[in-house]
Amino acid sequence: EVQLVESGGGLVQPGGSLRLSCVASGFTFSTYAMSWVRQAPGKGLEWVSTLSNDGGDTYYADSVKGRFTISRDNSKNTLYLQMNSLRAEDTAVYYCAKDDGSGSFFTNWGQGTLVTVSS
Amino acid sequence: QLVLTQSPSASASLGASVKLTCTLSSGHSNYAIAWHQLQPEKGPRYLMMLSSDGSHSKGDGIPDRFSGATSGAERYLTISSLQSEDEADYYCQAWDTGIRVFGGGTKLTVL
Numbered sequence: 001e002v003q004l005v006e007s008g009g010g011l012v013q014p015g016g017s018l019r020l021s022c023v024a025s026g027f028t029f030s031t032y033a034m035s036w037v038r039q040a041p042g043k044g045l046e047w048v049s050t051l052s053n054d055g056g057d058t059y060y061a062d063s064v065k066g067r068f069t070i071s072r073d074n075s076k077n078t079l080y081l082q083m084n085s086l087r088a089e090d091t092a093v094y095y096c097a098k099d100d101g102s103g104s105f106f107t108n109w110g111q112g113t114l115v116t117v118s119s
Numbered sequence: 120q121l122v123l124t125q126s127p128s129a130s131a132s133l134g135a136s137v138k139l140t141c142t143l144s145s146g147h148s149n150y151a152i153a154w155h156q157l158q159p160e161k162g163p164r165y166l167m168m169l170s171s172d173g174s175h176s177k178g179d180g181i182p183d184r185f186s187g188a189t190s191g192a193e194r195y196l197t198i199s200s201l202q203s204e205d206e207a208d209y210y211c212q213a214w215d216t217g218i219r220v221f222g223g224g225t226k227l228t229v230l
Contacts, residue, residue, distance in 0.1 A: 035219065037163075045155070045163065045210050047219035059217040095162060104168075104214045105153035107178060111162040 002026040002108040004096045009113030016086050016117070022079040022096030022110055030054070030074040033099040035106065036081045038092035038115075046092075049081065050099070064090075086117045121147050121215050123222035130228040136199040139225050141211030148192035150213050157224075158207040166209075169194050201229050 008020040022034070036048040049070040050059045058070055069082040079096055093114050097106035122144040131137035143150055154166040165178040169187040177185065184202075188195045198205055206229040211222040 037219075037221075039157075044208075044224040045157070045212075045221045047212075047221060050217070050219065057217075061218075097163075100168070104151070105165070105212055105219075106155065106163075107165045109155075109163040109165065 002098060004098060004108060004110035006094065006096050006110045006113040009094065009115045011116045011118065012086055013119050014087060014117055017082070017084045018086065018115060020081040020083070020094055020096075020113060020115070022081075024077045024079065024096075024098070027098070027108075029072075029077040032101065033103045034072060034079045035097045035099060036070060036079075037095045037097050037106070037109075038090075039095070039112075040089070040092040043092075048094070050103075051079070052103070083115070086115075088117050091115060091117045120144065121150070121213055121218070121220050123152070123211050123213055123220055125209075125211060125222040125225045127223065128226045128228070130230055131201055132230045133201055133203065135201050136197060137201060137227065139196045139198075139209050139227070141194045141196075141222050143192040143194070143213065145192075147213070150215075152194045153212045154187065154194075154196045155210045155212060156207050157210065158204070163210070166196065169196075198227075203229055205229055 003025045035050040051070045067085045071080045093112040095112045096110040098108040124142040149171045151170045156164045167177040169175045173189040175187040210224045
């Protein structure tokens, strides 16, 4: 059974940094692209970033480009999201998601971790 | 620019059927999409991938009550024999080179 478990969320001041982690199990992690998706309070789902299976290709939404960095450690089956220069509008539940084999859509999701940016 | 449009809300009675619509932007009518369900206090759940020819592949454990169909630029999700646990937000999702895009979501109320 595929499991994705996020951690690292919390309260951070504007301008601060936070690193999210997502530990994966139940599939060959190194074979699949992985993504982060967020949902701000009262809003819809927003794609944040995607990383190819080997870490060679990264993609970011314009809203986070230059501030967030996605990475992975295939030896630890773990996906990361380094978030810098955080803003109030980054407040959201952040979900880790496993891509399908062709890197098109999400076939499995984690339960999410809440990030709150506030002074 | 790839944009997905969904109605903000829908409602139907317990045991009835409901059809949700996702419309692809001009120039993207041949794109496949995926449907996802977001229940309150739970993580999202992948329902199915739906191609431009109407073929679809469901996620693990998704009941037969959930089906998909296509007409032109529109992608549909039909839920039959509605149950209370179907009350949730439903999102369509598409992809293009390097990016993923979500529709605004439809909040389904089961009456």
